[in-house]
Amino acid sequence: MSDRLKIILLLLPAMSVIVLLFFGGLLIGLMRSFNYMPVIGLTEPNLQAYVNVFTNEEFYWSFLLSFHISFTSTLISCVLAVGAALLLRRAFIGRAVINFLFQLNLTVPHLVGAIGILYLFSQSGVFARLAAEVDLIQRPADFPAMVFDPFAIGIILQYVWKEVPFIGVIVLANMQALGENYESVARSLGASKWQTFRHVLLPLIFPGILSASVIVFAFTFGAYEIPALLGANYPAALPVLAYRSYTDVDLAARPEAMALAIIIAILSAVMIFIYIRYSRKRVRS
Amino acid sequence: MTHVSIQELTKVYPGADAPALDRLSLEIASGELTALLGPSGCGKTTTMKMIAGLLEPTSGDVRFDDRSILRDKPEHRGVVMVFQNYLLFPYMSVADNVGFGLKMRKTDSAEIKRRVGEMLDLVKLPDLGDRRPSALSGGQQQRIALARALIVQPEVLLLDEPLSNLDAHLRFEMRDLIRSLQQEMGITTIFVTHDQEEAVVLADRVALILDGQMKQYDRADVFYKRPVDEATARFFGGxxxxxxxxxxxxxxxxxxxxxxxxxxxxxxxxxxxxxxxxxxxxxxxxxxxxxxxxxxxxxxxxxxxxxxxxxxxxxxxxxxxxxxxxxxxxxxxxxxxxxxxxxx
Structure with a gap:
C-alpha cells in the first residue's frame, strides 16, 4: 500500500465525521436559510430570511452585545491568564497545590458555573444578602444588577472564570518550554522588567495566546447556554436570538434562525481573520 | 576598561548540601580575557549569572573598579552575557536583534541603524541584516549574538562556552574574532567552558574550578608545566x-x-x-x-x-x-x- 493511500485511509474516519457533521450541518443550514425546505413545500430559494434579519433592529443590538461579551471576556481572560501564568511559573512553596486549584474549574461544566454566578451575584444571591446583612445596602434588591443586566456582567464573569485557566494552562506550558534565558539575555542587554515582558516574553508566548484567545472568542461568540441563563431579555445575544426563532411556533421563522446561524459563523470567521492579521503585526514590532 | 574583583563569592542553592560555588576569589585586570574552566556542574555558570545579576549570591562580593555592583539591577550593571545557544530573538530580523539593546535605551532609530551597520561590518556579516535568525548558520548566529552584546558597549562581557558549539574549522576563526574585538574595544571579558582546549586557545588567564572551588588561576601554559595538584594536572591531561x-x-x-x-x-x-x-x-x-x-x-x-x-x-x-x-x-x-x- 502506498504511503499516500495509507494516510488517506487513516484520516478517513476523522475526516468523515468532520465533513458529515460540520459541513453537512452547515449545508443544510445554508439551504434552509435560503428558504429551501422541500419537506414543507418550499422549493424556491430566496433571500427573504436574510432581508428579515438585516431589517430587524434587534439584530444589530444583539450583534453589539455578542461582540461585547466575546471581546471583553477574551481580553480580560487573556490578561488574567498571562498574569497567573507569570506567577505560577515561579518556584514557591505550595505551587503544586495552587496549580491544581487554578486548573480545577477546567473540568466544571459551563452550566454549573452559570448556576454558581446566579447563586453568588444575582440580586437575590449570596453577595446581595450578605451586603444587606452588613447594612451596605438596605435590601438585597438594591444590589447592583450583575445578572440579566444590559452590560452582560454576569455572562462575562462566568466566561472569565471558566476561560482563565484554559488560556493560563496553554500560556504556562508555553512559558515553561521557553525557559527564562531569553529574558535573561534581554535584561543583560539593558531591558527593564517591563520592556523584557513587552518586547521579549510577550512576542514569544504570543502564538499560544493567539490560538487560545481565538478559541475562546469563537466559542463565546457562538455559545448559547450562558447568555440564555444569565442574559437580559432584550437585547439578547445572537445565538439566543437564533434559538428563539428556531423554536418559534411559526415554522416560517426557521429560515431566519438558520440565516442567523450562518451570519454568526461568517461574522466570527471574519473577526478572527482580522484579529490574527493585525495583532501579529502589532505584538511583534 | 574595568577591573573586576570577585571576593569570596559563594552560592548555596536552597536545599543543596554542598555550595554550588565556594568562596571564589579572582582579580581580573581591566581588558583581560579570563576563562573559568571546569567540568559541568562545577559552578562556573552560577558565577557568571551572579556577575550578570541573574542570580543572587549567598555571600561574597563582586566589584567593578572597586565599586560593589551587587545592588545594581541587571540592566544597570554594564554586564552583557552571551549564552551558549545564542538565544537570538526568533521573531526579529538580525538587524533588530543587534539593535535590541539600543532600542531598550531609547536611542533614536537613525542612530540605531548606523551602529547596527557598524557592528555587522565588525563581525563581518554586513549583508545579513534583513534575515531571520533561523536562516543563519550556527557560526553566523554566534557572531550576531556577539554583535548584539557589543553594541551596548558593556564594561564586562560574559561568554558562555563561546566556541563549543562550533565546528573545528570555525573555532579558530571565532577565536580570532573574539580576541580582536575584545582587545580593540578593551572590554574585560570572562568566559566559562568545560573544554580545556577552548580555555587555552582563547584566554589570557585561566581559573580552574573543581567542585565549586578554585584550584589555580594562571596563564594557560602554567597549568601544563606547574599544576598545583594532581586533580589540576589530570584535568589538563596529565x-x-x-x-x-x-x-x-x-x-x-x-x-x-x-x-x-x-x-x-x-x-x-x-x-x-x-x-x-x-x-x-x-x-x-x-x-x-x-x-x-x-x-x-x-x-x-x-x-x-x-x-x-x-x-x-x-x-x-x-x-x-x-x-x-x-x-x-x-x-x-x-x-x-x-x-x-x-x-x-
Whole structure:
C-alpha cells in the first residue's frame, strides 16, 4: 500500500465525521436559510430570511452585545491568564497545590458555573444578602444588577472564570518550554522588567495566546447556554436570538434562525481573520 | 576598561548540601580575557549569572573598579552575557536583534541603524541584516549574538562556552574574532567552558574550578608545566604521578634519583611530567631504561605505554621516532629535568 493511500485511509474516519457533521450541518443550514425546505413545500430559494434579519433592529443590538461579551471576556481572560501564568511559573512553596486549584474549574461544566454566578451575584444571591446583612445596602434588591443586566456582567464573569485557566494552562506550558534565558539575555542587554515582558516574553508566548484567545472568542461568540441563563431579555445575544426563532411556533421563522446561524459563523470567521492579521503585526514590532 | 574583583563569592542553592560555588576569589585586570574552566556542574555558570545579576549570591562580593555592583539591577550593571545557544530573538530580523539593546535605551532609530551597520561590518556579516535568525548558520548566529552584546558597549562581557558549539574549522576563526574585538574595544571579558582546549586557545588567564572551588588561576601554559595538584594536572591531561620524596633538587622514588628543575617543592610528594615531555633515547640526565608495554598509533602522534620496574609511564611521541617499536622491547628514555614538577 502506498504511503499516500495509507494516510488517506487513516484520516478517513476523522475526516468523515468532520465533513458529515460540520459541513453537512452547515449545508443544510445554508439551504434552509435560503428558504429551501422541500419537506414543507418550499422549493424556491430566496433571500427573504436574510432581508428579515438585516431589517430587524434587534439584530444589530444583539450583534453589539455578542461582540461585547466575546471581546471583553477574551481580553480580560487573556490578561488574567498571562498574569497567573507569570506567577505560577515561579518556584514557591505550595505551587503544586495552587496549580491544581487554578486548573480545577477546567473540568466544571459551563452550566454549573452559570448556576454558581446566579447563586453568588444575582440580586437575590449570596453577595446581595450578605451586603444587606452588613447594612451596605438596605435590601438585597438594591444590589447592583450583575445578572440579566444590559452590560452582560454576569455572562462575562462566568466566561472569565471558566476561560482563565484554559488560556493560563496553554500560556504556562508555553512559558515553561521557553525557559527564562531569553529574558535573561534581554535584561543583560539593558531591558527593564517591563520592556523584557513587552518586547521579549510577550512576542514569544504570543502564538499560544493567539490560538487560545481565538478559541475562546469563537466559542463565546457562538455559545448559547450562558447568555440564555444569565442574559437580559432584550437585547439578547445572537445565538439566543437564533434559538428563539428556531423554536418559534411559526415554522416560517426557521429560515431566519438558520440565516442567523450562518451570519454568526461568517461574522466570527471574519473577526478572527482580522484579529490574527493585525495583532501579529502589532505584538511583534 | 574595568577591573573586576570577585571576593569570596559563594552560592548555596536552597536545599543543596554542598555550595554550588565556594568562596571564589579572582582579580581580573581591566581588558583581560579570563576563562573559568571546569567540568559541568562545577559552578562556573552560577558565577557568571551572579556577575550578570541573574542570580543572587549567598555571600561574597563582586566589584567593578572597586565599586560593589551587587545592588545594581541587571540592566544597570554594564554586564552583557552571551549564552551558549545564542538565544537570538526568533521573531526579529538580525538587524533588530543587534539593535535590541539600543532600542531598550531609547536611542533614536537613525542612530540605531548606523551602529547596527557598524557592528555587522565588525563581525563581518554586513549583508545579513534583513534575515531571520533561523536562516543563519550556527557560526553566523554566534557572531550576531556577539554583535548584539557589543553594541551596548558593556564594561564586562560574559561568554558562555563561546566556541563549543562550533565546528573545528570555525573555532579558530571565532577565536580570532573574539580576541580582536575584545582587545580593540578593551572590554574585560570572562568566559566559562568545560573544554580545556577552548580555555587555552582563547584566554589570557585561566581559573580552574573543581567542585565549586578554585584550584589555580594562571596563564594557560602554567597549568601544563606547574599544576598545583594532581586533580589540576589530570584535568589538563596529565597521566604520570609517581610518589616519592623531593630534597635538594633530587627526587627519590621508584624511578631512582632524578634531578629536578630549580624551585621544586621539598618533602614528600608526587613527581609529575607531561606525556609529551618524555623523550626517547639518551639525553642530559635522568636516563632510564624502559620496557614497551603498548604502542598506540594516533595519526599525528603515537602514545607509548612504558614500564620502568613496576612503574608505568605514559609517553606521547612523534610517530617517526618510534617506528618499529613493539611491545616487549626495551628502550632508552630520558626525562629532561626542567620538565619535571613535584606536587605535594
Amino acid at each position: 597521566h604520570n604521578f609517581i610518589p616519592g620524596k623531593s630534597a635538594g633538587g633530587i627526587f627519590d622514588g621508584p624511578l631512582g634519583r632524578l634531578s629536578l628543575a630549580d624551585g621544586a617543592v621539598e618533602g614528600a610528594g608526587k613527581l609529575t611530567f607531561r606525556p609529551e615531555n618524555v623523550r626517547v633515547g639518551q639525553g642530559d640526565g635522568n636516563n632510564l631504561s624502559a620496557k614497551v608495554a603498548d604502542v598506540i598509533y594516533l595519526g599525528t602522534q603515537t602514545r607509548l605505554k612504558l614500564r620502568v620496574g613496576e612503574t608505568e609511564i605514559d609517553a606521547v611521541v612523534n610517530p617517526n621516532e618510534v617506528e618499529g617499536f613493539k611491545p616487549g622491547d626495551t628502550v632508552p628514555i630520558h626525562l629532561p629535568p626542567q620538565t619535571l614538577w613535584v606536587i605535594s
